[in-house]
Amino acid sequence: xxxxxxxxxxxxxxxxxxxxxxxxxxxxxxxxxxxxxxxxxxxxxxxxxxxxxxxxxxxxxxxxxxxxxxxxxxxxxxxxxxxxxxxxxxxxxxxxxxxxxxxxxxxxxxxxxxxxxxxxxxxxxxxxxxxxxxxxxxxxxxxxxxxxxxxxxxxxxxxxxxxxxxxxxxxxxxxxxxxxxxxxxxxxxxxxxxxxxxxxxxxxxxxxxxxxxxxxxxxxxxxxxxxxxxxxxxxxxxxxxxxxxxxxxxxxxxxxxxxxxxxxxxxxxxxxxxxxxxxxxxxxxxxxxxxxxxxxxxxxxxxxxxxxxxxxxxxxxxxxxxxxxxxxxxxxxxxxxxxxxxxxxxxxxxxxxxxxxxxxxxx
Amino acid sequence: xxxxxxxxxxxxxxxxxxxxxxxxxxxxxxxxxxxxxxxxxxxxxxxxxxxxxxxxxxxxxxxxxxxxxxxxxxxxxxxxxxxxxxxxxxxxxxxxxxxxxxxxxxxxxxxxxxxxxxxxxxxxxxxxxxxxxxxxxxxxxxxxxxxxxxxxxxxxxxxxxxxxxxxxxxxxxxxxxxxxxxxxxxxxxxxxxxxxxxxxxxxxxxxxxxxxxxxxxxxxxxxxxxxxxxxxxxxxxxxxxxxxxxxxxxxxxxxxxxxxxxxxxxxxxxxxxxxxxxxxxxxxxxxxxxxxxxxxxxxxxxxxxxxxxxxxxxxxxxxxxxxxxxxxxxxxxxxxxxxxxxxxxxxxxxxxxxxxxxxxxxx
DNA sequence: TATTTTCGCTTAATCATTTAAGCTTAGAAT
DNA sequence: ATTCTAAGCTTAAATGATTAAGCGAAAATA
Numbered sequence: 001x002x003x004x005x006x007x008x009x010x011x012x013x014x015x016x017x018x019x020x021x022x023x024x025x026x027x028x029x030x031x032x033x034x035x036x037x038x039x040x041x042x043x044x045x046x047x048x049x050x051x052x053x054x055x056x057x058x059x060x061x062x063x064x065x066x067x068x069x070x071x072x073x074x075x076x077x078x079x080x081x082x083x084x085x086x087x088x089x090x091x092x093x094x095x096x097x098x099x100x101x102x103x104x105x106x107x108x109x110x111x112x113x114x115x116x117x118x119x120x121x122x123x124x125x126x127x128x129x130x131x132x133x134x135x136x137x138x139x140x141x142x143x144x145x146x147x148x149x150x151x152x153x154x155x156x157x158x159x160x161x162x163x164x165x166x167x168x169x170x171x172x173x174x175x176x177x178x179x180x181x182x183x184x185x186x187x188x189x190x191x192x193x194x195x196x197x198x199x200x201x202x203x204x205x206x207x208x209x210x211x212x213x214x215x216x217x218x219x220x221x222x223x224x225x226x227x228x229x230x231x232x233x234x235x236x237x238x239x240x241x242x243x244x245x246x247x248x249x250x251x252x253x254x255x256x257x258x259x260x261x262x263x264x265x266x267x268x269x270x271x272x273x274x275x276x277x278x279x280x281x282x283x284x285x286x287x288x289x290x291x292x293x294x295x296x297x298x299x300x301x302x303x304x305x306x307x308x309x310x311x312x313x314x315x316x317x318x319x320x321x322x323x324x325x326x327x328x329x330x331x332x333x334x335x336x337x338x339x340x341x342x343x344x345x346x347x348x349x350x351x352x353x354x355x356x357x358x359x360x361x362x363x
Numbered sequence: 364x365x366x367x368x369x370x371x372x373x374x375x376x377x378x379x380x381x382x383x384x385x386x387x388x389x390x391x392x393x394x395x396x397x398x399x400x401x402x403x404x405x406x407x408x409x410x411x412x413x414x415x416x417x418x419x420x421x422x423x424x425x426x427x428x429x430x431x432x433x434x435x436x437x438x439x440x441x442x443x444x445x446x447x448x449x450x451x452x453x454x455x456x457x458x459x460x461x462x463x464x465x466x467x468x469x470x471x472x473x474x475x476x477x478x479x480x481x482x483x484x485x486x487x488x489x490x491x492x493x494x495x496x497x498x499x500x501x502x503x504x505x506x507x508x509x510x511x512x513x514x515x516x517x518x519x520x521x522x523x524x525x526x527x528x529x530x531x532x533x534x535x536x537x538x539x540x541x542x543x544x545x546x547x548x549x550x551x552x553x554x555x556x557x558x559x560x561x562x563x564x565x566x567x568x569x570x571x572x573x574x575x576x577x578x579x580x581x582x583x584x585x586x587x588x589x590x591x592x593x594x595x596x597x598x599x600x601x602x603x604x605x606x607x608x609x610x611x612x613x614x615x616x617x618x619x620x621x622x623x624x625x626x627x628x629x630x631x632x633x634x635x636x637x638x639x640x641x642x643x644x645x646x647x648x649x650x651x652x653x654x655x656x657x658x659x660x661x662x663x664x665x666x667x668x669x670x671x672x673x674x675x676x677x678x679x680x681x682x683x684x685x686x687x688x689x690x691x692x693x694x695x696x697x698x699x700x701x702x703x704x705x706x707x708x709x710x711x712x713x714x715x716x717x718x719x720x721x722x723x724x725x726x
Numbered sequence: 727t728a729t730t731t732t733c734g735c736t737t738a739a740t741c742a743t744t745t746a747a748g749c750t751t752a753g754a755a756t
Numbered sequence: 757a758t759t760c761t762a763a764g765c766t767t768a769a770a771t772g773a774t775t776a777a778g779c780g781a782a783a784a785t786a
Contacts, residue, residue, distance in 0.1 A: 030772055041736045046774060056775095057734055076506050080447040081772030084741050089443070091486070100472030102465050109463030112489060121507065123454070123486045126475060143439050144484065280673060287675055307670040310643060312650050393742055404766045409744060419745095420763055444742030448771050 029075045038069060049077060083145065092333065093141035094124040095134065095151045097175075103276070103303065103322070104152070107174075110326030111150070118334055120147070131156050138164065148333045153178050155217065165343055170336030174329050177219055182345040184336065186329045190220045193318050193352035194227025197300050198272060200316075200354060202235045204361075206270035206298050212258065212282060213274035215243040224274045224302060240265060244278065255281045259289055270298030270360070276305055283315065299359035313358030321350045392438045401432060408433075412440060446508065455696065456504035457487040458497065458514045460538075466639070466666060466685070467515070470537075473689030474513070481697055483510070492609075494519050501527065511696045516541050518580065528706055533699030537692050539583055545708040547699065549692045553583045556681050556715035557590025560663050561635060563679075563717060565598045567724075569633035569661050575621065575645060576637035578606035587637045587665060603628060607641065618644045622652055633661030633723070639668055646678065662722040676721030684713045 031049070035042045045066055047056045053063040069075075083089045092115055096104040108124060115122050123146065127134040134154045138161075141149065148170040153161065162181045164171050172184040201209050211228045214221060225241065232239045242261050244254055258281060262268060273279035279301040286293055293299050294313040301308060301317040308315035328348045336343060394412070398405045408429055410419040416426040432438075446452045455478055459467040471487060478485050486509065490497040497517040501524075504512065511533040516524060525544045527534050535547040564572050574591045577584060588604065595602045605624050607617055621644060625631060636642035642664040649656055656662050657676040664671060664680040671678035691711045699706060 028772090031774095032772070042773080043736065043738095043775075044734090047735095050774080052775095057732085059734065062734085078447070078508075078772050079506050080443055080452070080508060081741090082774080084441070084443040084447050084743085084772080085774045087741080098472060099475060100465075100469045102463075102468065105465065105468030105471070106463045108468070108487070109461060109489060112462060112487070116488065121486050121488070121503070123484050124471070124475070125479065125484070126472060140484070143442055145441075145443055280669060284673055287673070306643060307673055310646055310650070310670055310674060312675045391742090394744095395742070405743080406745075406766065406768095407764090413744085415745095420765080422764065425764085441742045444771085445744080446771095447742080447773085448744045450771085 029073065031077055034066070034070065034073075034075060038066060040066075046077075087145070089145045089147055090120050091144070091146045092120050092122050092148045092150065093137075093144075093146035094122050095137050095141070095149065096124070096126055097129050097152050097154075098126045099124050100126070102305065103320070106322050107326045107329070110323055111330040114327065114330045114334075120334075127152070127154050129154055135160055142169075148172075148337045150174065150329060150333060152176055168340060168343070170333055170340060170343065172329055172333045172336065174325065175220070179219065184332050184346045186325055186332060186348045187220070187350070188320050188325065188352045189349045190223035191227045191230075193354070194224040194272075194274075194302070195230050196227075197302075197316075197318050197354050198228040198231030199234075200356070201270050201272065201298055201300055201360060202231050202237065204298070207237055208240060208265075208267045209237070209270045209272055209298075210240040210242060210261075210265065210268045211272050211274065212242045212244070212261075212278055214246045214278070216246045221274060228272055240268065254278065255285045258282045259285045262286075262289075262291070269296070270300070272300045272302075274302050276301060276303035279303075279315070280307065283311065294358045294361060304355055308355075308357070311359075316357045316360040317355050318352050319355050320352055324350050392436065394440060397429070397432065397436075397438060401429060403429075409440075450508070452508045452510055453483050454507070454509045455483050455485050455511045455513065456500075456507075456509035457485050458500050458504070458512065459487065459489055460492050460515050460517075461489045462487050463489070465668065466683070469685050470689045470692070473686055474693040477690065477693045477697075483697075490515070490517050492517055498523050505532075511535075511700045513537065513692060513696060515539055531703060531706070533696055533703060533706065535692055535696045535699065537688065539581055540710075542582065547695050547709045549688055549695060549711045550583070550713070551683050551688065551715045552712045553586035554590045554593075556717070557587040557635075557637075557665070558593050559590075560665075560679075560681050560717050561591040561594030562597075563719070564633050564635065564661055564663055564723060565594050565600065567661070570600055571603060571628075571630040572600070572633045572635055572661070573603040573605060573624075573628065573631045574635050574637065575605045575607070575624075575641055577609045577641070579609045584637060591635055603631065617641065618648045621645045622648045625649075625652075625654070632659070633663070635663045635665075637665050639664060639666035642678070643670065646674065657721045657724060667718055671718075671720070679720045679723040680718050681715050682718050683715055687713050 031042045031045045035045045038045070040062070044058060044062070047053055048058055048063050048066045049070065094108060094111070096107070099105060099108060108122070112122055123141070123144070125137050127137065131154045134157055138149070138151075142164075149164060149172070151161065151171060151173050152175040153173055158178050158181055161171060161173070161178055161183060165181070165183060172186060174186045177185045177187060198209065209228075209232060211225060213225055229239055244257065258278075271282060273282055279299070283293070283299070286297065291297050293315070299315050301315055304317040304319035308317045328350065332346060332348070394405045394408045398408045401408070403425070407421060407425070410416055411421055411426050411429045412433065457471060457474070459471070462468060462471060471485070475485055486504070486507070488500050490500060494517045497520055501512070501514075505527075512527060512535070514524065514534060514536050515538040516536055521541050521544055524534060524536070524541055524546055528544070528546060535549060537549045540548045540550060561572065572591075572595060574588060576588055592602055607620065634645060636645055642662070646656065646662070649660065654660050656678070662678050664678055667680040667682035671680045691713065695709060695711070
């Protein structure tokens with residue numbers, strides 16, 4: 001026969017044990033645990049932690065007590081539970097062509113600062129310019145419930161992007177734009193910068209300026225080409241355009257191909273490279289072939305780089321306004337995320353600056 | 364008077380309406396929704412989706428039916444709920460000194476590939492070499508429940524890192540190690556590479572080799588210095604060490620300071636730069652001052668870079684095995700994450716290669 | 727005195743999963 | 757005929773927050 005006393009004893013023991021046990025493992029503090037120790041409800045704790053104490057008419061005394069306890073025990077509410085409930089993850093998805101590229105890495109660094117200041121973390125990934133991969137990435141990011149997207153789109157990504165927007169998800173594109181959809185974009189003025197740079201060459205006496213570019217249908221590549229063409233047409237000097245296949249597999253061939261191109265066109269007295277990447281190959285080739293950059297051969301490059309500043313002779317370049325672009329990018333996205341209901345696409349086309357160096361100084 | 368029939372009618376209507384309404388919005392598919400349409404329980408759906416159908420004795424017929432439905436409707440279970448329940452986020456936290464630095468950006472790019480192949484996403488952040496920030500970042504990542512950490516530690520980060528390990532969280536350090544704690548590390552052999560590079564200079568006739576470094580207590584910086592010293596002591600040639608204050612605020616001064624240092628030590632016939640960053644400043648200065656790199660002044664740099672390859676004359680450098688390091692890094696972490704219970708610290712010290720170029724070829 | 731407000735909280739549903747434990751039913755074994 | 761076993765599911769309790777709605781007591785108003 002079990003006595004009432006014994007039952008009461010056992011129950012008491014059990015309660016004490018549970019309490020002790022919790023303190024022993026100390027593992028998982030939760031709003032519930034906090035509420036229990038303070039003998040109040042989880043709702044109260046939640047309101048206080050979210051700064052809604054006043055609004056919800058929680059007494060100052062209790063508010064202080066809770067905050068003190070939370071502070072002392074260094075309690076942080078579980079982010080996952082919060083996200084599950086609210087639907088907000090405070091994560092931004094960054095999809096670039098290649099995070100290892102200094103340009104994108106630099107942008108990643110710049111947006112990180114502002115994002116973290118605003119409580120956002122960034123998850124990145126690289127498309128390697130592969131549309132299939134880009135689509136996959138957008139989907140994984142959707143599955144992960146990221147709050148906003150920064151994307152350098154590949155080709156044919158319009159439908160995925162417009163679907164994001166239709167679903168009310170904030171998106172800002174950069175570097176490359178997508179035509180035909182209403183989406184925010186931050187980039188530089190490729191046409192104007194290219195025109196200005198080419199005009200600089202034209203005005204400084206170069207008569208046979210080659211434009212070396214990629215055979216790509218990307219808008220910004222076309223703009224760069226058109227900028228160059230405008231400048232040469234205006235002065236009625238020949239347009240000499242060399243397009244390379246856009247295929248990173250054949251990196252090494254490009255160096256040789258540029259050499260061949262120059263041999264076939266001996267009249268060329270300046271080269272305007274449409275990308276950084278082509279320029280590095282070209283410069284390597286010219287150095288090897290003993291072509292004197294600056295003296296005899298002018299060089300201008302789209303996209304500046306430490307390398308061009310240090311090179312002997314130094315190389316003139318069009319410098320993208322990376323910092324301004326990054327700031328505009330993340331601020332536009334933050335703005336979209338704050339007013340997630342009404343997406344008003346905005347475009348920011350920032351001007352680039354032309355950094356004149358030795359390579360365009362005749363003799 | 365309301366008839367029973369009317370009540371029944373209204374109730375039925377309401378049920379039908381609710382059903383229709385759900386179908387109209389079609390917003391949030393969930394395991395629950397799937398289960399309801401297929402008239403089975405959520406548990407069954409969950410088991411099937413997690414590949415436990417056989418184990419849980421779900422009939423092949425039902426399994427197929429569920430998979431087909433899920434496939435057709437492109438349903439993906441909510442990752443947040445999953446993470447909340449299981450405690451796994453499938454996110455890796457990457458904490459580097461600066462994501463914008465080409466070296467770290469390159470590592471970020473390399474680990475991304477393997478991480479994504481294994482279902483992990485990466486969230487990054489930069490310490491800017493600030494211990495306070497580094498501690499904050501570790502805490503934010505903990506709050507975010509990342510599954511594993513890749514960290515380039517700042518100074519005095521030992522306690523935070525050992526706490527991570529005590530909590531059973533997988534950590535791999537890289538680039539810089541932490542002494543005194545049992546933690547996995549992937550890095551290069553700074554002492555040996557530095558010794559080999561310095562020896563190369565010594566063996567090629569340079570008699571007054573300056574070592575330009577940062578005044579930093581970081582283990583890898585000390586190793587680099589010691590490697591140099593071993594090489595010069597062995598040949599009984601003078602050790603000329605110049606330490607610069609480690610303060611990124613004074614970037615521009617460094618260029619001038621290096622110039623002054625060279626003026627004060629006219630005997631110097633070669634410079635060994637302990638970092639990439641110092642070298643770029645130094646090369647810039649030498650170019651400005653008309654000092655002939657290669658002829659008269661040998662140059663060797665720790666950490667290779669596109670710039671050093673393209674520079675005229677090209678600059679000899681110690682190339683970190685970035686790809687191998689990245690692979691080892693992420694694979695070690697993945698391994699730790701798979702056996703999260705038993706953390707066995709491993710060290711991988713990879714050898715660097717010395718890339719000999721024009722700058723160390725006398726005359 | 728009776729009623730209404732206000733205050734200061736609590737209750738309980740919800741978010742979307744996972745998973746241990748339990749419950750039918752049919753067929754096999756006793 | 758009865759019990760046991762196994763197949764094939766389901767039930768329901770977590771996971772840890774947020775938040776609309778509610779509730780009792782005290783204070784204010786009628």
